[in-house]
Amino acid sequence: MATPNNPASGPETAPAPAPWYAAFPEPRTSPVATIPREKVLATLKDASLVSGRDYVLVDLRRTDFEGGTIRGSINLPAQSFYTTLPAVYNLFKASGVKKVIFYCGSSRGRGSRATGWLADHIANEGDTNMQSLALAGGIKGWAVAGEEYINWMDGYDAAVWAKSGEQ
Numbered sequence: 001m002a003t004p005n006n007p008a009s010g011p012e013t014a015p016a017p018a019p020w021y022a023a024f025p026e027p028r029t030s031p032v033a034t035i036p037r038e039k040v041l042a043t044l045k046d047a048s049l050v051s052g053r054d055y056v057l058v059d060l061r062r063t064d065f066e067g068g069t070i071r072g073s074i075n076l077p078a079q080s081f082y083t084t085l086p087a088v089y090n091l092f093k094a095s096g097v098k099k100v101i102f103y104c105g106s107s108r109g110r111g112s113r114a115t116g117w118l119a120d121h122i123a124n125e126g127d128t129n130m131q132s133l134a135l136a137g138g139i140k141g142w143a144v145a146g147e148e149y150i151n152w153m154d155g156y157d158a159a160v161w162a163k164s165g166e167q
Contacts (some may be wrong), residue, residue, distance in 0.1 A: 024082040027116020035101055037142050044152055055099040060110040061151040065161030068153040078110035082117055089121050099131045107138035
């Protein structure tokens with residue numbers, strides 16, 4: 001440890017800050033339910049299903065929100081989702097939403113947490129009509145699944161996916 005009397009021992013390092021999710025409880029629902037990208041694509045193509053009524057796609061990315069998003073998604077950053085969960089649930093419930101599909105880069109961190117938190121809330125409400133699902137593979141899996149998937153992205157930027165090594 002460096003001290004004024006012993007500068008040769010090197011600088012002190014500050015402890016790493018806690019991750020953003022440490023401020024919130026762990027979801028009780030584990031493992032979370034997932035939905036494969038093929039089913040999400042079929043949902044998007046099904047003209048009888050309406051986004052915002054039958055389903056909602058939620059992109060949880062905040063600072064890494066680049067390279068495109070799945071068409072029709074809303075952006076609710078994971079870092080603020082838990083504190084707004086009751087209001088978000090009430091909005092979805094009032095709209096009659098049956099499936100809430102979350103994704104982030106891989107859907108293994110932010111995606112699984114948000115999916116679990118909403119699943120817990122749905123269970124607490126005794127709601128048997130709404131499902132909370134994580135998109136298997138996240139946006140990264142979607143963006144590399146081929147042109148059919150890319151065509152369902154808004155703001156797709158191939159350079160971002162090439163730079164990240166995902167394509």
